Amino acid sequence: MTLNASINETHRLQTPQLDVPPRLLMGPGPSNAHPRVLQALGMRQVGHLDPCFIDLMNEVQALLKYVWQTENATTIPVSATGSAAMEATLANTVESGDAVLVGVNGYFGHRLMDMASRYGADVRRIDKPWGQVFSLDELRSGLETHRPKILALVHAETSTGACQPLEGVGDLCCEYDCLLLADTVTSLGGVPLFLDQWGVDMAYSGSQKCLSCPPGISPLTLGARAIEKLNQRSTKVPNWYLDMSMVGKYWGKERTYHHTAPINMIYGLREALRLIAEEGLAERWARHQANAELFWEGLAQLGLDCHVERQYRLPSLTTVSIPEGVDSKAVTQKLLANHNIEIGNGLGELAGKAWRIGLMGFNSRPENVYMLLDAFKQTLSK
Ligand SMILES: Cc1ncc(COP(=O)(O)O)c(C=O)c1O
Structure with missing residues (x-):
């Protein structure tokens, strides 16, 4: 076997040193990521099961709970972008035929509907014009009509700039025996969020917005009612990578291997969260x-x-x-x-x-x- 000379010419010799404009x-x-986060990303590696890394994982979980204001034990960073954490909420809790009601008032409501349908949900929707939000009465009427197992709302609609109030929605969902799912990609670390006080059962976010960390790692939290729904599934979670009954064992007490954690991204996220704790x-x-x-x-x-x-x-x-x-x-x-x-x-x-x-x-x-x-x-x- 010999190296292909034309590939060598093009790719080995002609790729310049990395440089990008200061946007x-x-x-x-x-x-833009905070300079301290960029510095943390370049820290030397340890193994993803190293005792020192496990301490660091505990710190990340504690800090995530702080920024989300939740005591949910299953609060972890997913090793991928926000869409994967979004998918994790649905993949773990939706079973074929479950009614999932999505509040659609922007682009990401549509993404939630698309994802839920891929997991076999009976997807229902309520709509508001882009830029407006749902009132508690409108949500109650949606729950009354559709009787869903999950109500999914986008707290911070990045496509419209509207903030969906969540106060009182958790109580409404308990009344209708459904789980409340919130997209907090553009709110976590920048906009008031009180997950436990608002009764949010599952939420996800991204690292690249108000957390000031590069994209590639995404907070996810599942509350007790969401975990109960996961534990009571009659079928396996239809997504191996995002199956929290397995990933949870790496982040939980067992610390067993599921996939290789993106170590340096977790360093970066830890620093980003530490900066929030420092500021308050x-x-x-x-x-x-x-x-x-x-x-x-x-x-x-x-x-x-x-x-x-x-x-x-x-x-x-x-x-x-x-x-x-x-x-x-x-x-x-x-x-x-x-x-x-x-x-x-x-x-x-x-x-x-x-x-x-x-x-x-x-x-x-x-x-x-x-x-x-x-x-x-x-x-x-x-
Ligand atoms: C509200 C909202 N949800 C979900 C996502 C998806 O996140 P990602 O692009 O990191 O996969 C985004 C990304 O911009 C978003 O703004």
Whole structure:
């Protein structure tokens, strides 16, 4: 056997040293990782069953419980992106024919429906226009009509910038004997979340938004009622990788091998969570709110409107309505090319109608707000 000379030429000799531009990531995610997180990612490795790594896993679990305000024993990071943690909630608790009711008021409600259907759920939906949220009465009426086993809601809809209130929804779900599932990808670490007080039975998140860690590791939490549903399954969890009855044994007392944990990503997540604990959860939420308000004020001064009613606006993600006659994609391209700032275009129903701007975690700072407003002003005046 000999090496293929033409492959050698192309790939061995012509790949330059890695270099990327210094982007400020102010879109819907990923956001820039905190420098301390990037440093932690480069720490030397230990084995994924090393006693010192096991201590570190315990710390990550304790910190995740803190940021989510939950005592759920099954609170772990899934070794993949947020969609895998989303899939883990459904794969473990849905059995064929179970009615799953999804609140659809944006792009990620659709993803939840698609995933639930792939696990054999009898998927039902209630709808609100993109940018609006469900009231408790609307949720009650959905539960009354559909009598689901699971109600799935997106707490922070990254496609619209709306924050779905969850207070009282857990009690409603208990009344209708159903589990409450919440997508907290764009809220964890940036927007108030009280999982236990709100009676949320399962939730998932991502590392790349308000946690300020790169994408690739995703918090997941299952409460006692969700674990009971998992334990009472009459069929195996139809997804080997995300089967929490097996993964839970690595993160639980047994510490048995399931898959090789992404050690350095767990270092990074630990540092990201440590930064939140250092700052204080309430202080961090207040910082996100204050910087978002500063941004909204600046937008108003530029004559730009927000898509979501102020009361329901996420501090971590703002959708800005695109003024008449403005080429929205040309603006995002110019911000990137001339200012190294990434913002997001509208998604789904809001494509061409709104920009999506994130002020998440490490990036939620006044200097970033001013920099973006200034870049916007320059770009729009052209
Ligand atoms: C609300 C919401 N849910 C789920 C996801 C999926 O996460 P990921 O892209 O990390 O798989 C995202 C990603 O942006 C999101 O914003």
